[in-house]
Amino acid sequence: MAEGAHLTSAVGHERPSVFEVLAQESLISTVRPAIKHAVRVAAENRPERFGWLLQHYDEVYTALNFLLEQYYLRKYCATFAENFYSLKRVYGDTPSSSRLPRGVVWKSLFYVVILPYIKQKMDEKFEDLRHVYNTYAGNQEMSRLSKTFVAVYPYVHTVWEGAVLSYQTAYMFGKCDWHSPFLHLTGVTLCNDLEEGDSISSRSTPWQQLSLQEKLVLVVKKLLNFTAVSVSTSLSVGLFFIQFLDWWYTSETSHKSLTSLPVPDPPERDSSSEATQFNICPICHRTRSNDTALSVSGYVFCYPCIYDYVKEYKKCPVTKFPAQTEHLIKLYITAP
Known part of the structure; x- marks a missing residue:
C-alpha cells in the first residue's frame, strides 16, 4: 500500500x-x-445599452470563452473548470508538468468551445424549424433541406447523447480512460494535479545574496503570480455568485403570475370598419391564420407573425411588454 502511494506521488x-x-x-x-x-x-x-449584447450573446460568450480557455490550456494544461477542480490534461506519456503541444491545445479548444457553440445553434435551428413544421402553412413553405433537417436531427442528437452516456458509463466502471468521446478525440487523458511546491523550490538563494536585477525579476514574477491567482480566485467566486443569482431569480420568477404586468389599454376601435378589424393580425394587417394569443398582453396574432416577432424582439408588438416564446398560447376556435 505504501509502495503504491509512493509511486503515485512520483x-x-x-x-x-x-x-x-x-x-x-x-x-x-x-x-x-x-x-x-x-x-x-x-x-x-x-x-x-445592453440590447445588442443579449441579441448576440452566444457569439460574445463564445469569443470570451475561447480566450479564457486558451489561456488556461496553455498555462495550466487544463480548461477553466478542470483547473477549478484540480484536474489536468496529460498528452501521451509526457509528464503532467510539461505543456500541451500546440496541436492538442487547438483540438481542445475546438471540442470545448467551438463544437458546443455549433451544437447549440443547431438545437435552436431545429426548434425554430419544428415550430414552423408543425403549422400547416409553414410546412408548405419549408424547403426540402429544412424538412430533411427536422426529420434527421433528432437521430443525430440521440447518437450524440448516447455516445456521451456510453463513455461516462464505461469510465465509471473502469473500462475506459476517457469520460467523454471528445476528450478521446483530443488525444489526452484527464488526471488529478498533485504537483505542489514547484514555485517554492525556485528560490533557493537567500534574498540578501541576490543582485538588484535578480530582486526585480523575482518581484515581477511574484506580482504576476499574485495577479493570476487573484483573477482565478475572482472568477471562481464570481461563478458561484452567478449560480446563486440564477437560482434566486429562477425561484423568484417561477411563481410569478401572468397578471403581475399592468393591464394594457384596450385597442382603439374604428367604427367604420369594426366588422372587418376583428380578425385582423396587428403585425401583418391581414386576416389571422392559426390564431395565437400572447399571454402577457392578451392580443391575438397569426402564429408565424407573433412567433418570429417575439423571438427577435423579446416583446409584445402592441404593448411593448417583455415576452418570450413560451408566452404564446394557440387558440382553437370552433363553430357555435
Whole structure:
C-alpha cells in the first residue's frame, strides 16, 4: 500500500473519480445560462445599452470563452473548470508538468468551445424549424433541406447523447480512460494535479545574496503570480455568485403570475370598419391564420407573425411588454 502511494506521488497524477469529472462538466453547463440571465435582466432595464449584447450573446460568450480557455490550456494544461477542480490534461506519456503541444491545445479548444457553440445553434435551428413544421402553412413553405433537417436531427442528437452516456458509463466502471468521446478525440487523458511546491523550490538563494536585477525579476514574477491567482480566485467566486443569482431569480420568477404586468389599454376601435378589424393580425394587417394569443398582453396574432416577432424582439408588438416564446398560447376556435 505504501509502495503504491509512493509511486503515485512520483508520477504526479492519478485517475480522477467520476464525480470529479461530472462536477467540472456541470460547472460549464451552468455558467452560460446563468450569465445569460444576468445579461437579460440588464437588457430589459437598459435595452438601448445592453440590447445588442443579449441579441448576440452566444457569439460574445463564445469569443470570451475561447480566450479564457486558451489561456488556461496553455498555462495550466487544463480548461477553466478542470483547473477549478484540480484536474489536468496529460498528452501521451509526457509528464503532467510539461505543456500541451500546440496541436492538442487547438483540438481542445475546438471540442470545448467551438463544437458546443455549433451544437447549440443547431438545437435552436431545429426548434425554430419544428415550430414552423408543425403549422400547416409553414410546412408548405419549408424547403426540402429544412424538412430533411427536422426529420434527421433528432437521430443525430440521440447518437450524440448516447455516445456521451456510453463513455461516462464505461469510465465509471473502469473500462475506459476517457469520460467523454471528445476528450478521446483530443488525444489526452484527464488526471488529478498533485504537483505542489514547484514555485517554492525556485528560490533557493537567500534574498540578501541576490543582485538588484535578480530582486526585480523575482518581484515581477511574484506580482504576476499574485495577479493570476487573484483573477482565478475572482472568477471562481464570481461563478458561484452567478449560480446563486440564477437560482434566486429562477425561484423568484417561477411563481410569478401572468397578471403581475399592468393591464394594457384596450385597442382603439374604428367604427367604420369594426366588422372587418376583428380578425385582423396587428403585425401583418391581414386576416389571422392559426390564431395565437400572447399571454402577457392578451392580443391575438397569426402564429408565424407573433412567433418570429417575439423571438427577435423579446416583446409584445402592441404593448411593448417583455415576452418570450413560451408566452404564446394557440387558440382553437370552433363553430357555435
